[in-house]
Amino acid sequence: MxxxxxxxxxxxxxxxxxxxxxxxxxxxxxxxxxxxxxxxxxxxxxxxxxxxxxxxxxxxxxxxxxxxxxxxxxxxxxxxxxxxxxxxxxxxxxxxxxxxxxxxxxxxxxxxxxxxxxxDLNVAAVGAARELGLSGDLAFLALGTGVAAGLLLGGELRRGARGAAGEIGHIPVDHAGPVCPCGQRGCLELYASGAAIDAAWPNRNGRPTAVDLFAAAENGDPTAVAVRDRFADAVAAAVRLLVLTCDVEHVVLGGGVAEVGEPLVDAVARSVRRQASGSAFLRSLALADRLQVVPREVPVAPIGAALLVRGLLPTGG
Amino acid sequence: MxxxxxxxxxxxxxxxxxxxxxxxxxxxxxxxxxxxxxxxxxxxxxxxxxxxxxxxxxxxxxxxxxxxxxxxxxxxxxxxxxxxxxxxxxxxxxxxxxxxxxxxxxxxxxxxxxxxxxxDLNVAAVGAARELGLSGDLAFLALGTGVAAGLLLGGELRRGARGAAGEIGHIPVDHAGPVCPCGQRGCLELYASGAAIDAAWPNRNGRPTAVDLFAAAENGDPTAVAVRDRFADAVAAAVRLLVLTCDVEHVVLGGGVAEVGEPLVDAVARSVRRQASGSAFLRSLALADRLQVVPREVPVAPIGAALLVRGLLPTGG
CATH class of the missing domain: 3.30.420.40 (ATPase, nucleotide binding domain)
Known part of the structure; x- marks a missing residue:
C-alpha cells in the first residue's frame, strides 16, 4: 500500500x-x-x-x-x-x-x-497562518490557563536563544499586583488568561466560563461587563506589546478563551481603540485591524504540526 | 584611481x-x-x-x-x-x-x-554586532532622548510590518504614570531614557548628566543612588521585555547614556538580578549575562551603515 x-x-x-x-x-x-x-x-x-x-x-x-x-x-x-x-x-x-x-x-x-x-504554540502559529490564509508575520496569542505567544517571523518560527521567545505572560504589568506562580508580581498572565476569567466569574451554566462571561456581559450584567472589559484591556495590552516589539502583522487569538469567537475580537478591538484614543502614534499602528480569532473547531495546533513535519512553513510577507 | x-x-x-x-x-x-x-x-x-x-x-x-x-x-x-x-x-x-x-x-x-x-537603530545593531564580535540574535537598546531598540534576529534586521518593531519605549509600564508625548500614560521611555535622568538629576558639573549622576551615586550621594537605581530598574524592565518577547541572546546598551560605560551595565545587572530574585523562571533566563554596553568612542551606527551598504550583515547564531 x-x-x-x-x-x-x-x-x-x-x-x-x-x-x-x-x-x-x-x-x-x-x-x-x-x-x-x-x-x-x-x-x-x-x-x-x-x-x-x-x-x-x-x-x-x-x-x-x-x-x-x-x-x-x-x-x-x-x-x-x-x-x-x-x-x-x-x-x-x-x-x-x-x-x-x-x-x-x-x-x-x-x-x-x-x-x-x-x-505547541509554535505549531499553532503555523496552523493558524495556514487555516486563516494569512501571509506576513504572525503571533498566535494563546489565552488559556496561561498566556504566551507563538511567533512566525519572516517565514520562520522564532524560538529564541533559550526558548523564551513569546513568553509575554510573565512580563509584569503591575508591580503592585499579586504574586504570580513564576515568582514575579503582577504578570500579564494574571489578568489576560482564561484562569483570570475563571477566578473573577462564577460560572453557573456549565458552558465554558469565558463563553458564559461574554454572554452575560452581552445581556447587560454589570459585573460581567466589568470583568470582560478588564480582561479585554489586559489582552489589548498584550497585543500592543507584541506589536511594539515585533510589529507582527497579524495577532491571532487562540487558546481556550478563543471559544468565545468574534465577540472576543470585538471586545479586544474596543480596548485597543480606547487605549489608542489619546495617541496618534498608537492609532497609526492600526492594532485593531491586526486581530483575528481561531475559528471554533479548527484544530490549528495539530494541523500546524502535520504541516511542519513536511517542511511546510508559510512564507513570510 | x-x-x-x-x-x-x-x-x-x-x-x-x-x-x-x-x-x-x-x-x-x-x-x-x-x-x-x-x-x-x-x-x-x-x-x-x-x-x-x-x-x-x-x-x-x-x-x-x-x-x-x-x-x-x-x-x-x-x-x-x-x-x-x-x-x-x-x-x-x-x-x-x-x-x-x-x-x-x-x-x-x-x-x-x-x-x-x-x-539609525538598525544600523547601530549591525555595527554593535560587528564591533563587539557578537553572533546570535541581538537587540541594540538605545537609551537617549527616547528609548527604542534595533533588532537583529536570525541574521536579519527586524523592521516589522509598519516599521514599529523595537518601539518598546512606548509600552506603558505604569497606567497611573504621567502623560507621554505619544499620548499614552506611563510609557517606559519616561523612566528609562536619558531625558528621564536629565529631569531627575540637576547636573552641576558640565559633563554628561548620566555620567555625573553615576559618579555622584558612586560617591554615595543618596539622591543620586535613588535616581540611578530607579533608572536602572526601568532599563532592566526593558531588557526583560526584549527577552520575554524576542529572546535575544545579547542586549547592547547604547545611546547617550552608554557614555557611562561599565557602571551602567553593573547597575542594570543589579536591577535585573533583584527583579529575578523571587523567580526561578526569570533567573533561568540569565538576563544579566546578556548585557553589554557600546564602548565609548566606538561609532557603531556609522560603522553598521557602512557594512550594510556592502551587504555585510552579521550572520545569526
Whole structure:
C-alpha cells in the first residue's frame, strides 16, 4: 500500500499533545484534513509516547494506511524543545520532569516514520497562518490557563536563544499586583488568561466560563461587563506589546478563551481603540485591524504540526 | 584611481545622520575604520542631503578617493525607512515633515554611488554586532532622548510590518504614570531614557548628566543612588521585555547614556538580578549575562551603515 493518494503527495499526521488529551489530524497531500482523533494523555515520557502512537495508529487504520506510509508525524507539546537536539524540557504539564527526546521514541514506536516535535504554540502559529490564509508575520496569542505567544517571523518560527521567545505572560504589568506562580508580581498572565476569567466569574451554566462571561456581559450584567472589559484591556495590552516589539502583522487569538469567537475580537478591538484614543502614534499602528480569532473547531495546533513535519512553513510577507 | 586598496576589496562610507550632526566613517575592505568626520545637520531634506554629501566628500578627499570609487554609502537616519520603497517618514528630528526618498537624492549628489538608507537603530545593531564580535540574535537598546531598540534576529534586521518593531519605549509600564508625548500614560521611555535622568538629576558639573549622576551615586550621594537605581530598574524592565518577547541572546546598551560605560551595565545587572530574585523562571533566563554596553568612542551606527551598504550583515547564531 502506498500513501500517494487523492490530494497529491504523501499524507501526514499532526498531534497536539496536552496535559489531558492528545488531539490528532490526518492531512492529505494537499493539506486538507481527512480525519481527526483524540485520546487521553498518560503522564510521563513513556505514557505520552504510547498515547500519541495510539492516536496515530487509529488515524492510519481508519484511512487504510500503515504509519510507515506517512510522510511523517508532527507533534506539538507544552514545553521547550531544543531545535538542535530535539530535547524536551519544562514539560511539567505532561508529567515529565527530566529532559527527554520524544521524537526518536515516537519514531521507533511507529516503525521509523519521520517525527518532528515542536512547542505547541509554535505549531499553532503555523496552523493558524495556514487555516486563516494569512501571509506576513504572525503571533498566535494563546489565552488559556496561561498566556504566551507563538511567533512566525519572516517565514520562520522564532524560538529564541533559550526558548523564551513569546513568553509575554510573565512580563509584569503591575508591580503592585499579586504574586504570580513564576515568582514575579503582577504578570500579564494574571489578568489576560482564561484562569483570570475563571477566578473573577462564577460560572453557573456549565458552558465554558469565558463563553458564559461574554454572554452575560452581552445581556447587560454589570459585573460581567466589568470583568470582560478588564480582561479585554489586559489582552489589548498584550497585543500592543507584541506589536511594539515585533510589529507582527497579524495577532491571532487562540487558546481556550478563543471559544468565545468574534465577540472576543470585538471586545479586544474596543480596548485597543480606547487605549489608542489619546495617541496618534498608537492609532497609526492600526492594532485593531491586526486581530483575528481561531475559528471554533479548527484544530490549528495539530494541523500546524502535520504541516511542519513536511517542511511546510508559510512564507513570510 | 581605484578603491581597491589595503584591506582588500572596496571601501565604503557610513553615516549616522542625527538632528544636530552627521557622523561619518570610512571603512576599508576589511571593515576597519580608516577615518572619521563630522558635520552639522541642516534641517529639511535638501539640507540633510547636502550635509551628508559634504561629510562623504571630506572623508574621500582625505583618503585620495572620489565618492564614485566607493563600494557605497550607508546612512542611518532617525525615522522609518520603508525597505521596499526607500521612503523615509516620521523624520521630525531632521526637520523633514513630508515623505522623501533620501537615497537617490544622496546618490545623485555623489555622482551615482550606491546609497542605502536605514533606520539609525538598525544600523547601530549591525555595527554593535560587528564591533563587539557578537553572533546570535541581538537587540541594540538605545537609551537617549527616547528609548527604542534595533533588532537583529536570525541574521536579519527586524523592521516589522509598519516599521514599529523595537518601539518598546512606548509600552506603558505604569497606567497611573504621567502623560507621554505619544499620548499614552506611563510609557517606559519616561523612566528609562536619558531625558528621564536629565529631569531627575540637576547636573552641576558640565559633563554628561548620566555620567555625573553615576559618579555622584558612586560617591554615595543618596539622591543620586535613588535616581540611578530607579533608572536602572526601568532599563532592566526593558531588557526583560526584549527577552520575554524576542529572546535575544545579547542586549547592547547604547545611546547617550552608554557614555557611562561599565557602571551602567553593573547597575542594570543589579536591577535585573533583584527583579529575578523571587523567580526561578526569570533567573533561568540569565538576563544579566546578556548585557553589554557600546564602548565609548566606538561609532557603531556609522560603522553598521557602512557594512550594510556592502551587504555585510552579521550572520545569526
Amino acid at each position: 502506498t500513501a500517494d493518494r487523492p490530494g497529491g503527495g504523501r499524507w501526514s499526521v499532526g498531534l497536539d499533545i496536552g496535559g489531558t488529551k492528545v488531539l490528532g489530524v490526518l492531512l492529505d497531500g494537499a493539506a486538507a484534513v481527512r480525519a481527526t482523533a483524540r485520546g487521553a494523555t498518560r503522564p510521563g515520557a513513556a505514557g505520552v509516547v504510547a498515547a500519541a502512537a495510539e492516536v496515530v495508529e487509529r488515524l492510519c487504520a481508519g484511512a487504510g494506511l500503515a504509519p510507515a506510509d506517512l510522510a511523517g508525524v508532527g507533534a506539538g507539546v507544552p514545553g521547550l524543545v531544543d531545535p538542535a537536539t530535539g530535547r524536551l524540557s519544562h514539560a511539567v504539564n505532561l508529567g515529565i520532569a527530566e529532559e527527554v527526546e520524544p521524537a526518536p521514541m515516537l519514531a521507533e514506536r511507529l516503525g521509523g516514520v519521520p517525527v518532528v516535535v515542536e512547542n | 581605484t578603491a581597491d586598496r589595503p584591506g582588500g576589496g572596496r571601501w565604503s562610507v557610513g553615516l549616522d545622520i542625527g538632528g544636530t550632526k552627521v557622523l561619518g566613517v570610512l571603512l576599508d575592505g576589511a571593515a576597519a575604520v580608516r577615518a572619521t568626520a563630522r558635520g552639522a545637520t541642516r534641517p529639511g531634506a535638501a539640507g540633510v542631503v547636502a550635509a551628508a554629501a559634504e561629510v562623504v566628500e571630506r572623508l574621500c578627499a582625505g583618503a585620495g578617493l572620489a565618492p564614485a570609487d566607493l563600494a557605497g554609502v550607508g546612512a542611518g537616519v532617525p525615522g522609518l525607512v520603508d525597505p521596499a520603497t526607500g521612503r523615509l517618514s516620521h523624520a521630525v528630528n531632521l526637520g523633514i515633515a513630508e515623505e522623501v526618498e533620501p537615497a537617490p537624492m544622496l546618490a545623485e549628489r555623489l555622482g551615482g554611488v550606491p546609497v542605502v538608507v536605514e533606520n
